[in-house]
Each structure stands twice: as C-alpha cells, then as structure tokens.
Amino acid sequence: MHISPLGPPTGADAVPDSHGLNLWRADPWARPLLGLYLAPELLAHLEPHLDRMGALAGGRLDELAGLADRNPPVLHQRTRRGEDAQRIAYHPAYQEMERVAFGEYGLAAMSHRAGVLGWPEPLPPAAKYALTYLFVQAEFGLCCPLSMTDALARTLRKFGDPALVARYLPALTATDLDALRQGAMFMTEQGAGSDIAATAVRAAPLPDGSWALTGDKWFCSNPDAGMALVLARREGGAPGLRGVSLFLLPRELPDGTRNRYRIVRLKEKLGTRSMASGEIALEGAVAWLVGDPEAGFRQMADMVNASRLSNGMRAAGLMRRAVTEAVFVARNRIAFGKHIVEMPLMRRQLVKLMLPMEQARSMMFQTAEALRRSDAGEAGAYPLLRILTPLLKFRACRDARKVTGDAMEVRGGCGYIEEWADPRLLRDAHLGSIWEGTSNIVALDVLRAASREGSLLVLRAHLHGLLGNGAELPEALPALDRAMALAEAAQRDQALARQAASALYHLTSACAMAWEAGRLGDAERLALARLVLRHRVLPRDPLEAAAAEVPDALLAKALAA
Numbered sequence: 001m002h003i004s005p006l007g008p009p010t011g012a013d014a015v016p017d018s019h020g021l022n023l024w025r026a027d028p029w030a031r032p033l034l035g036l037y038l039a040p041e042l043l044a045h046l047e048p049h050l051d052r053m054g055a056l057a058g059g060r061l062d063e064l065a066g067l068a069d070r071n072p073p074v075l076h077q078r079t080r081r082g083e084d085a086q087r088i089a090y091h092p093a094y095q096e097m098e099r100v101a102f103g104e105y106g107l108a109a110m111s112h113r114a115g116v117l118g119w120p121e122p123l124p125p126a127a128k129y130a131l132t133y134l135f136v137q138a139e140f141g142l143c144c145p146l147s148m149t150d151a152l153a154r155t156l157r158k159f160g161d162p163a164l165v166a167r168y169l170p171a172l173t174a175t176d177l178d179a180l181r182q183g184a185m186f187m188t189e190q191g192a193g194s195d196i197a198a199t200a201v202r203a204a205p206l207p208d209g210s211w212a213l214t215g216d217k218w219f220c221s222n223p224d225a226g227m228a229l230v231l232a233r234r235e236g237g238a239p240g241l242r243g244v245s246l247f248l249l250p251r252e253l254p255d256g257t258r259n260r261y262r263i264v265r266l267k268e269k270l271g272t273r274s275m276a277s278g279e280i281a282l283e284g285a286v287a288w289l290v291g292d293p294e295a296g297f298r299q300m301a302d303m304v305n306a307s308r309l310s311n312g313m314r315a316a317g318l319m320r321r322a323v324t325e326a327v328f329v330a331r332n333r334i335a336f337g338k339h340i341v342e343m344p345l346m347r348r349q350l351v352k353l354m355l356p357m358e359q360a361r362s363m364m365f366q367t368a369e370a371l372r373r374s375d376a377g378e379a380g381a382y383p384l385l386r387i388l389t390p391l392l393k394f395r396a397c398r399d400a401r402k403v404t405g406d407a408m409e410v411r412g413g414c415g416y417i418e419e420w421a422d423p424r425l426l427r428d429a430h431l432g433s434i435w436e437g438t439s440n441i442v443a444l445d446v447l448r449a450a451s452r453e454g455s456l457l458v459l460r461a462h463l464h465g466l467l468g469n470g471a472e473l474p475e476a477l478p479a480l481d482r483a484m485a486l487a488e489a490a491q492r493d494q495a496l497a498r499q500a501a502s503a504l505y506h507l508t509s510a511c512a513m514a515w516e517a518g519r520l521g522d523a524e525r526l527a528l529a530r531l532v533l534r535h536r537v538l539p540r541d542p543l544e545a546a547a548a549e550v551p552d553a554l555l556a557k558a559l560a561a
C-alpha cells in the first residue's frame, strides 16, 4: 500500500483490501502446529497442497464464495417442456467450488481410501481438518455437503451391510464429479428436532427386504444429494427411540429411476446461502436398513458426532479468517496519523479476538488426534473423543459468533458492507450453534459422555498427561479439580451444563496450548495459554486494571506473517 509522505492515504489506498493473501502463509502458527499433529513426511508431502489451498482461499475461492452467497440455489419443478423433473440449479461459482473441494482435493474421500492427493493410505483426520480449515476460511456453506458426504461414508462403513457398502461407497468417495454421489442427513422433523424419540416418519417393510418411507422431513441440507441417511419409525416397532431405525435412501433406484420423494421447497436462510437446505416429502421412498434396527439413533449419533467435530473445525476456521482480516486492516488502516494497530486499545482488542481462535484450533487438533487414536482402537481414546467433540462444538461455535462480529468492527463501516467477507462470516457463524445440536443439547451431551462413557476421568488423565509432558502451566491443576467438581454437579443439575462445558473447554484448550508451547519452545503460545486461564477460567476482580498484560511479543508474532 502506498502511504503518501504528505499525509494519510486517500481514495482506494485508504481502504485496506486483503484480497489475494495466501491464508496458509498469513498464519504464523499454521505450519508449526501442524508439525505437532502430523508425521514429518506427511506434512512435507502436504505442504504444497496446503500452500495452494491457502492461495485459493484468499483469492479465487473467496471470490466464488461471495458470488455463490449472493446467488443462492433455486428449485425448479419442471423442465421447460413441462415434464415433472425436480432439479436444483446452483450458481456456477458453487459448482466450481465443488470441483475444488470434492474433486481436486478429495476432502470428502481422503479418510476412506488411499490415493487422494497422491498419498498411499487414507489421510489422518488432522490432515483433512487442516486442509478444510483453510477451505472454510473462504466458503462455509459447501462444507456442510462435504462433511455429510464424509460422515455418511464413515457411518455406512461402520454399520452397513457389506453388500450395501460395496454398492454405495465407491460413489460416495469418488473424486470424479460425474461418478460422485454426495451425502445428506434427513433427521429433523417439524415435531422432532432435538427430541429424536418423537420421530414420526414411518418405515414399512417391502417384500424384497427394502423399506418404504413415508412422511415429512423439515430440515434437509443438500436435499438433492445422491444418498441420505434417514431416521424413521418402523411399523410395529417399539415406542420411543428403540423404534427408530437408520435407513440409507438413494436418490436414484438401482433401475435408474428417481426414488419416490420430493423436495417441497428450499429454505431462505440467514447464512450458508450458497448451499441448498429444503423440506422433503417422502412418498413411499425405497430405503435400505443400516445396522441394528433398534440402534438407529445410536448409529446416527456416529454421523452426528463426526459432523459436530467438523462444525467445531469450521468455527475455528471462520474465526481464523475473521482474525486475519482484522489484523490486516489494523496493520494497514490509518487513523489519527497512525496505523490503527499501534493504538493500545486496538492491540488489546486484537488479542481478545486471537484468544478464542487459537483455543479452537488447539481443540480441533486435540479432537482430531483423539479420533485417529479411537479409530485405531487405542485404549481410552473413545471416551476422550466422546467428550472433546461436544466441548469443541459447543464452545467454538459460540465463540465464532462473537469473534466474527467483533472482527467486523475492526474494519469499521466497511465491515458491515456485503462486498467484504465479514458479513458472510458473521451470518455463517450463527448457524454453527444451531444445527447438529443446539448449544443446550450439545452441552448436555458433554454430561452424557461423562455419565455413560466415563469421559470425565479420561479427560482428567489426558490433561494431567499434557501438563506432565512439557506444559508449563502448574496453575491449571487446582482449576482442573474445580472444573471436574462443577461437571459432576452439573450431572445432578442440568442448569449448570453450559457453565461446566465452558470450564472444561477453557481448561482443556489452555493445557493443550501450553503443551504445544512446550513442544515448540514457543513463549508466545504459552502466554496465550496463561491468558485463557486468567480470563476465561479463574475468578477475576472486574475492577482490576488488566491493560498492561497484553503481551507485545504475542502481537508481534501474530502480525509477523
């Protein structure tokens, strides 16, 4: 940017524009942190892909995301010749983003088969989330179909009959867009959202072993997906949750005809406007039972948990983009004859934005690592995964609402204008706390993990492990005991669930960041971990002047990229 020696910049020069920034290179912690969670040879292999994704996300993808956001999908009922043939028309910008995400990068396929991005094995969760974390910094809406396709493949592989898996898995994990069939999840009904036991869609057995589904589904994202997992109540089945089974619903039947369901209309949404969410009427649609008929909800929970982890990662990515924009503006915008980043009050504000963003990133990697270990069958990894997932989904999605809003303010009036990414980030961020379980439901799930899986004890052991393994954060120990006691109290009084979930999240993220700091020899990350404890966990005197504690070295590091 040109700064005139005679005074502040004028016209276009006065308005900082980050377009074209490589979002991988602009993130000083991206590479060092990933080095803690990926094997060196895999990181070396992925680096060019991460670098390219960073360039795309800060450039072409960002343009496409803006276009797709302003041109939402449209449902057409008939062809121009009057034939009944429903179709959703997507903007070409959305289709180009699909080619990048599903095709070039294979983000939905990489956990399920070898060969994606030239790697001879399926890629571990940390690799997938590191790449998607960059993608989502440009485009949030498409991450829902991506995540559902990935999670559907996972749940089908885990519980599906081998013949069903053999028939549908190749299309779900294709990177050739003509062969690809995306995934969806049709669970919510008008009378059954959080309360799945109220599911009313009916399933009747057919002579060939398949089932006919009838009834309405009220929220169906990616409604024209090639296949969906659906919850429905078996005719003659037990009341309550045991009567609810999981079904695989293909859009096309094996004979090539359209299955018997209709998209009734598309929702007009605050965010995720690039992606279609609709209502579906099932009119005797043919579906196949997946797994144990009495364990439909438990099996669907596997897909939901995978999606919740993905949602936490997306919240972390939205916050990262918001912070990148805020830092860029602060470094380049001039007011009162200075770059605004030089103002003490702005510096403090930037650290407040960075803190929840870095917490979410550490929690994302910790949860991804627990998933890898759990899938490898390591002892204690599953209960850890079961509690880290709702902790991440609950708190990171809530923090993303605030961080995207406050980052918008750093851009001043331009932050409120739809030509910039800020409004899109804010609108998208609000959905994270609602879908895949609202904040209340996800906080209650933390308690469920504690009571059913013994996850609290496992989490405590994990945090002691981090603290005993290079994390210089001794002040976390007494707080840890108190947070555990709070979580136990919440099991007796649900009204405490959110407070307990927040406390566990903040402590876990502080310990993880301190552990990362120890491994990297990184004093600034340790300073962040201490700030988490001080500001988000330990009791504080609200009248105490805390301005002096904004560490300059921390900002210098964040601003270095």
Ligand SMILES: Cc1cc2nc3c(=O)[nH]c(=O)nc-3n(C[C@H](O)[C@H](O)[C@H](O)COP(=O)(O)OP(=O)(O)OC[C@H]3O[C@@H](n4cnc5c(N)ncnc54)[C@H](O)[C@@H]3O)c2cc1C
Binding pocket: 185, 186, 187, 188, 190, 192, 193, 194, 195, 219, 220, 221, 222, 269, 272, 277, 431, 434, 435, 436, 437, 438, 439, 440, 441
């Ligand atoms: C854009 C969008 C896309 C979506 N896509 C999909 C999709 O693809 N597939 C799908 O199946 N669903 C989808 N959903 C639905 C979404 O997951 C649900 O809306 C959400 O789970 C909440 O369910 P509900 O709307 O029925 O609200 P309710 O369950 O009625 O909840 C209303 C309020 O009550 C609270 N509440 C409920 N139970 C309790 C409790 N025990 N204790 C305390 N508070 C409680 C909730 O926290 C919430 O604040 C989508 C939603 C949106 C907005």
